[in-house]
Amino acid sequence: MSGFGKGRSAALAGVAVTALLAGPAIAQQSGDIRMLWWGSQPRADRTFAVIDMYQEANPDVSIQGETVGWADYWTRLATQVAGRNAPDVIQQDYRYMFEYAGRGALLDMMPYRDEILTLPGVTEADLESGMSDGQLWGVNLGVNSVAMMVNATIFEEAGIPVPENGVSWQEIKDIAIEVAEKSDRIEYGVEDSSGYEPSLHNWLRQRGKELYTEEGELAFDVQDMTEWYQFWADMRDSGATPPPDVQALDQRSIETHMVTLGNAAMGFANSNQLVGFSQLNEDEIVMRVFPLVEDSTSEGHFFKPSQLLSVAASTEFPELSLDFVNFFITDTEAGKVLDVERGVPISSDVRDAIRPELDEDGLAQLEYIEGLDPYAGPLPPPPPQGAGEIDQMMIQIGQQVAFGQLTPEEGAERLVSQAESILSR
Amino acid sequence: MSSNSEPPAYAGAAAVPLVVANGRRARLTRALGSSGAAYVFLFPWLAGFLILTAGPALYSLYLSFTDYDLINVPRWAGLDNYMRIATNDPKFQDSVRVTLTFVLLSVPLKLAVALGVAMLLNRGLRGLTVYRAIFYLPSLLGTSVAIAVLWRQLFAGDGLINNLLLGFGIQGPSWISNPDTALYTLVILAVWQFGSPMIIFLAGLRQIPADIYEAARMDGASKSRQFWRITLPMLTPVVFFNAVVQTIDAFKAFTSAFIISGGTGGPVNSTLFYTLYLYQEAFGYFRMGYAAALAWILLVIIALFTAFSFLSARYWVHYDD
Numbered sequence: 150m151s152g153f154g155k156g157r158s159a160a161l162a163g164v165a166v167t168a169l170l171a172g173p174a175i176a177q178q179s180g181d182i183r184m185l186w187w188g189s190q191p192r193a194d195r196t197f198a199v200i201d202m203y204q205e206a207n208p209d210v211s212i213q214g215e216t217v218g219w220a221d222y223w224t225r226l227a228t229q230v231a232g233r234n235a236p237d238v239i240q241q242d243y244r245y246m247f248e249y250a251g252r253g254a255l256l257d258m259m260p261y262r263d264e265i266l267t268l269p270g271v272t273e274a275d276l277e278s279g280m281s282d283g284q285l286w287g288v289n290l291g292v293n294s295v296a297m298m299v300n301a302t303i304f305e306e307a308g309i310p311v312p313e314n315g316v317s318w319q320e321i322k323d324i325a326i327e328v329a330e331k332s333d334r335i336e337y338g339v340e341d342s343s344g345y346e347p348s349l350h351n352w353l354r355q356r357g358k359e360l361y362t363e364e365g366e367l368a369f370d371v372q373d374m375t376e377w378y379q380f381w382a383d384m385r386d387s388g389a390t391p392p393p394d395v396q397a398l399d400q401r402s403i404e405t406h407m408v409t410l411g412n413a414a415m416g417f418a419n420s421n422q423l424v425g426f427s428q429l430n431e432d433e434i435v436m437r438v439f440p441l442v443e444d445s446t447s448e449g450h451f452f453k454p455s456q457l458l459s460v461a462a463s464t465e466f467p468e469l470s471l472d473f474v475n476f477f478i479t480d481t482e483a484g485k486v487l488d489v490e491r492g493v494p495i496s497s498d499v500r501d502a503i504r505p506e507l508d509e510d511g512l513a514q515l516e517y518i519e520g521l522d523p524y525a526g527p528l529p530p531p532p533p534q535g536a537g538e539i540d541q542m543m544i545q546i547g548q549q550v551a552f553g554q555l556t557p558e559e560g561a562e563r564l565v566s567q568a569e570s571i572l573s574r
Numbered sequence: 575m576s577s578n579s580e581p582p583a584y585a586g587a588a589a590v591p592l593v594v595a596n597g598r599r600a601r602l603t604r605a606l607g608s609s610g611a612a613y614v615f616l617f618p619w620l621a622g623f624l625i626l627t628a629g630p631a632l633y634s635l636y637l638s639f640t641d642y643d644l645i646n647v648p649r650w651a652g653l654d655n656y657m658r659i660a661t662n663d664p665k666f667q668d669s670v671r672v673t674l675t676f677v678l679l680s681v682p683l684k685l686a687v688a689l690g691v692a693m694l695l696n697r698g699l700r701g702l703t704v705y706r707a708i709f710y711l712p713s714l715l716g717t718s719v720a721i722a723v724l725w726r727q728l729f730a731g732d733g734l735i736n737n738l739l740l741g742f743g744i745q746g747p748s749w750i751s752n753p754d755t756a757l758y759t760l761v762i763l764a765v766w767q768f769g770s771p772m773i774i775f776l777a778g779l780r781q782i783p784a785d786i787y788e789a790a791r792m793d794g795a796s797k798s799r800q801f802w803r804i805t806l807p808m809l810t811p812v813v814f815f816n817a818v819v820q821t822i823d824a825f826k827a828f829t830s831a832f833i834i835s836g837g838t839g840g841p842v843n844s845t846l847f848y849t850l851y852l853y854q855e856a857f858g859y860f861r862m863g864y865a866a867a868l869a870w871i872l873l874v875i876i877a878l879f880t881a882f883s884f885l886s887a888r889y890w891v892h893y894d895d
Contacts, residue, residue, distance in 0.1 A: 220837055224857040231644040231862075248860065252645040393841070395731055397751030400836030538859050541838060548842045552753060570662075 179209035180466040182473065185229070186214075186240035186456075187222035189425070192490055199483045203476050210469060212238075230254050235461035237470040241287045243278065243454050244540070247531045250286040256460040256467055258285040258474075265471045269479050270498035278454040281531050287457030288478055291492020292518055293421040294450045294525070295347045297439055298406075300335075302432035303414045307331035311435060312415075314524070318380070318440040321415070325389035328414050340399070340407035340416040341390040343381035344547025346540045348417050348439070351449040352377065354526060355442045365533030367568055374561030378550045382557055393551035403429055420517050421455045421492040427510045436517050438524045448526025452518070455492030493518045535571040542567055638867035643860045655867035666868070668843040669851040670875075672757060676847065677824040677879075680764040685816055688768040692775035693805075706773070713769025721763070722833030726750055729759045750834055753844035760845060763830050771816040778812035779805070810891040818883050825876050828853070848872055 186196060193216045200212045215236065217225055223245065229235050235254065249255050258266055268276075268288070279287040304311045307328050312321065325338020342348035350360050359368035384390045391412050398412075399405050403425040407413040417439070418426070426434045439449055458477060460470045477483060484499035489511045494500055500515070507515060543564065550560035613620070638655055640648035659666050691709055695702060715721050728734050731748030739746040749755045782805065790800050806813075828849040831839065839846030839854070852872070856865035 227644050227857050227860060249645070252643060252860075254645050394748040394752040397841040398730060398748060400838075402836070405836070535859070541854075541858070544838060545840060545842055548753070548840060552842060554753075554842065 178207050178469050178472060180469045181211045181213070182237035182464070182466050182470050183213040183215060184238040184240075184473075185222075185226060185236035186216050187219045188216060188240075188491075192216075195487050195490060198486045199477060202480075202483060202486070203473055210473075212473065230461070233463065235463050237461055237464040237466060238473060239459045239461060240290070241457045241459045243457065244532050244536055246279070246287050246457055246459060247281060248534055248537070249459070250281065250284075251534060254462055255286045256462045256464065256470075258288070258460065258471060259283065261468070261471045265468055266475050267479075268475060268496070270496035271479065272497075275495040277528055278452075279457050279459075287454075287459040288474055289454040289457055289495045290478065291421060291455040291489065291494055292452045293419050293455040293492040293514075294453055294518065294521055295351055295439060296418060296420040296423070296436040296517060298408050298416050298418050298423070298426055299435050299437055300408055300414045300430070300432050301435045303332050303335055304328060306334070312437060314438045314520075316437075316440055318442060321440040322384060322387065322389045325384075325415065326387060329388065332414065335411060335414050337391040337395075337407075337413045338389050338415060339384070340413045341381055341385060341393070341396040341551060342417050343378060343551060344544040345417055346543050347419075349377060349543065350529070351439045352442060354451075354529070355445040355447070355449040357446050359529055361530060361533055361536065363530045365530075366572060367565065369565075371558075371561045371565050374564055375558050378547075378557030378560050381547075382550070385551065393548060396551065397548060408434065419453075419455065420514055421489065423514050423517075424490055424510050436513060438521065446526065447524055450521055450525040451528050452521070452525060453528075489514050533572060535574065538571050539568045542571070634866045635870060637863050638870050640863045641861075642863040642866070644862050645860070648863065651863065655864045656871075658864070659867060659871065665843065665846065665851055669839070669846045669848045672839075672844065672846050673825060673827075673848040675757060676761060676764070676827065677821060679758075680761045681817065681820045681824050683761070683765045684768050684820055685771055685813065687765055688771035688816070689775050689809075689813075691768065692772045692779055695772075695776055696779045706776070709772060710769035713767040719829065719833055722830045725759060725763050725830070726834055751841055753840075753842040756835070756841060756844045760827075760830050760834065764824065764827065771820060774812055774816055775809070778809050782808045807892050811893055814883070814887050814891045818880055821879055821883070822876055825872065825879070 184196075184200070186192070188196075193214075196216070197214055200214050204210055204212060226236075226239065230249070239249075239255075241249065241255075246255070262268075262285070266288070275289055275292075276285060278289050279285055299311055301311050309324065309328055309331065312324055316324070321339060327338070329336060329338045346360070353359060353369050353373060356373070358373060362368045381390070385392065390396070391407065395412055396407065398410060399407055403409055403418070403422055406416055406418065406426075408416040409426065409429050420436060423434065423436055441447075441449075458474045460467060460474065464470050477487075478494070479496045479499060481499055481502035484494050484496070484503050485506055487494070488503065489507065493515055494503070504512075504515065546555070546560050546564045546567075549555045549563075550557055555563065637648060639650060639652060641651045641654070642648035695705055695709070699705060712721075726733075729749035730736075731746075731751070733749075735749065736746040747755060749759050786804055786808075787800060790804060795803065826849055827847055831845045831847045831850050832853070835841075835845045835850075837850075837854075837858075839850050848868070849872070852865050852868045855861045855868060
């Protein structure tokens with residue numbers, strides 16, 4: 150634990166709540182700030198509880214919490230920022246954060262690292278995901294990575310062992326056909342992931358490529374995309390994956406996921422979503438790393454920030470906002486309340502504190518992230534402006550290929566040319 | 575005012591005292607002129623219109639010539655946005671095609687259903703108010719998120735509709751996630767919300783004098799002949815009103831497509847309503863200037879449609895004056 154007793158340590162605040170010690174060493178904070186985040190009701194309950202803890206330790210501080218669902222979140226944030234009414238503390242997504250930072254809406258946190266944003270138990274590597282050009286735009290709230298969600302109950306009923314980490318895509322195809330044959334509850338083995346950007350990203354990285362370069366240009370070519378679409382066309386033809394009109398029910402939510410809908414035994418999502426998958430599925434869901442391509446670099450995965458906490462450039466209380474961010478991310482008592490619902494905490498102190506208190510899914514998530522090293526590579530460069538639009542386009546063109554409106558070659562050419570046109574806007 | 579006769583001598587004499595009288599109202603009238611008084615009464619509405627409607631609308635017209643991204647100061651971009659929409663935007667073309675299809679299918683169907691139900695209810699049923707309320711209910715709920723979610727459940731691959739079809743031995747597709755059928759589920763959803771045109775039709779049917787029908791019956795006109803020769807012509811002003819209002823509404827449809835496609839307009843842009851595309855550009859990709867240009871183009875499209883309706887009205891709408 151670094152910096153304990155040097156100025157105001159965030160951990161002290163947690164102790165102050167429990168042991169009713171005197172206030173922090175720095176001058177008493179005061180002010181009104183607002184925090185905005187997206188997520189479910191359970192997340193809201195946890196977050197409000199942590200806000201209350203902070204307010205108890207800092208009686209002169211008032212924090213207004215606001216929360217909405219993912220779909221409405223970006224509308225609300227954009228309008229608030231445009232209306233000069235931005236929340237002081239903003240939960241950000243890795244893709245959108247740089248769009249906001251690039252438009253001057255976020256505060257560079259670097260100057261506050263020595264005094265306020267001390268982040269005990271956090272390594273510099275953990276902060277990399279929130280940085281560009283040496284400036285810190287957001288602090289990682291939790292680590293996650295993409296993961297293959299496997300319905301273990303269906304495998305058990307079918308009498309097939311659950312695939313282990315490190316199986317190849319070819320093996321997954323065979324297993325998918327077999328499990329669909331032997332199970333009477335599902336019709337397809339694995340979901341069609343041809344339009345899911347994180348799956349493509351993982352596949353490209355295993356082939357030694359990337360989605361985007363440091364300069365914000367495409368880091369793959371038509372040949373890569375053609376092979377990707379051909380691979381999934383083969384998966385569809387062999388009956389391993391659902392037909393396109395079934396796959397199109399997926400709306401990028403846990404509720405509409407092929408695994409949750411009972412259409413497939415295996416699918417692709419994010420590791421911090423295991424909690425949600427377990428809540429929505431009666432069957433047992435386990436996580437595995439993504440399947441491997443031939444001659445894989447073994448660096449398909451990377452440790453991704455599930456969300457980040459940013460502070461608005463327009464805030465009246467930068468120090469107070471950053472102190473709250475520091476508390477939120479590194480206080481062990483707050484960590485126990487937050488659990489791993491936002492991903493695995495980046496502070497080793499918090500991780501150690503919550504480990505004994507985790508339930509089965511929380512532990513599975515923690516172990517998944519800790520065991521990911523053999524399959525993980527360096528963090529990709531921050532996505533360029535327009536990445537969000539390209540992601541939406543990948544869904545659409547993936548569907549056009551799946552529905553047979555375009556051949557894999559045509560789809561690949563269209564995707565690359567449209568993506569380049571978006572990036573050049 | 576009577577016409578083409580000389581004004582009687584007393585008219586001026588009566589008017590003079592009004593003008594020279596020294597009442598408070600007369601002073602006001604003198605200060606403003608008679609139309610001025612009208613503006614005083616109009617002021618509350620006018621202020622609201624200028625501040626809340628016209629002002630923002632004109633500002634958005636200005637924004638449509640800029641590259642405003644919601645956060646930075648708008649930069650003048652001239653005709654760039656409009657040029658791009660016209661020459662280099664396949665999604666715009668998709669959204670126009672989807673929206674026109676939706677309007678041309680949903681509006682006539684909706685009016686037909688609304689008129690049909692209104693005719694049924696016009697037979698002097700006992701408990702009319704109850705039925706009227708029941709039939710109106712979907713329109714109250716229709717724009718709500720819950721109904722759109724329900725629609726997803728109805729038309730999903732293993733939804734209620736397909737289970738009913740299975741009863742007849744038909745294996746239906748997954749309606750909402752198939753690009754060939756997704757839009758039609760939204761059309762059905764729109765038609766199902768026939769409540770407000772139905773209520774207006776019902777009022778219109780009540781206006782038709784019963785003795786016309788009686789005379790027609792005496793002359794031996796059949797039911798269908800009565801409908802085509804009496805009911806429909808007498809109703810044309812109401813049909814016209816409903817058609818214009820419903821067309822404008824259909825162009826502005828948003829919620830159902832937003833919910834059913836999860837905000838994407840998918841599968842493969844088959845439900846990409848114009849408003850949904852506008853929303854994506856504005857709040858998904860922060861291109862407010864571009865979205866403002868799209869909004870103004872939508873305004874022009876709706877204005878053209880409405881103007882066409884009014885021009886055609888003289889040939890088929892009968893006002894009995």
